Amino acid sequence: MDHAKLAALQGPDSIFSGLSLQDWADLAGRAVQVNFIKGKELLSQGEAGDSMLILTEGSARVSMLSPHGREIVLAYxxxxxxxxxxALLDGGERTASVVATSAGVALQLGRNALRDFAASHPDFAWSLMQQLARRLRTADQTIESDRAYASGPRLARYLKRLIRQDVEATHRVELSQTELGNFAGMSREHINRQLRSWEESGVISLEQGRVRVLDTDMLEDISESEG
Structure with missing residues (x-):
């Protein structure tokens, strides 16, 4: 396994950001490699969380079911x-499900393995607490911010988040309109009307039901408008 590549893939929000290559070698040595096929459920909402995954190859959809049975896509x-x-850290149930959208490989790390790693790497334990605190702050700010926006700007903000996850910078969102509606909390009909309007304005193009952002500056302006 290429530990340097895995380290480079960690964004600033990762609980493993800042680990040295030696740390990564130690961490990987405590994990089990898992191979999966497209469509495989990797994690299931509501199950006991005694392990975590680090995705090394492939892609997956992260979603949760609302109390009314509606799927809400959280991330790709x-x-x-x-x-x-x-769930691994707090000992509770899984808060979301993860389904593979392509074949791939992941490292599976158990609770005891992570605990032992943290015990032997005190700097990681402190960094982990800081990272979780930052996540909580960001989540609170995002919730409050999104509440203040009408549906159009809110959808634009979700599109911005999705294309930021696009490591190949294609600006293409691999979501159907139904999935995008679930992600943004809007009906498919509402999503369709809004996307058609943006397509006519040259902000996006619709390619086989998928969205490609053409004008990121305009999308930014829409996301910050009052609707």
Missing amino acids: AEPGAVLGEI
Whole structure:
């Protein structure tokens, strides 16, 4: 396994950001490699969370079911993503499900393995607490911010978040309109009307039901407008 590549894939929000190559070698040595096929459920909402995954190859959809049975897409994971860490750390149930959208490989790390790693790497334990605190602050700010926006600007903000996850910078969102509606909390009909309007304005193009952002500056302006 290429530890340098795995380290480079960790974004600033990863609980493993800042680990040295030697640390990564130690961490990988405590994990089990898992191969999966497209469509495989990697983690299931509501199950006991005694392990976590570090995606090394492939992609996956992260979603949760509302109390009314509606799927809410939270994110699309690419190589480097850390999945299932919340339940692993607090001992509770999984808060979301993860389904592979392509074949791939992940490192599976158990709770005892992570505890032992943290015990032997005190700097990591402190960094982990800081990272979780930053996540909580960001989540609170995002919730409050989104509440203040009408549906159009809110959809634009979700599109911005999705294309920021696009490591190949294609600006193409691999979501159907139904999935995009679930992600943004809007009906498919509402999504369709808004996307058609933006297509006519040259902000996006619709390619086989998928969205490609053509004018990121305009999308930015829409996301910050009052609707």
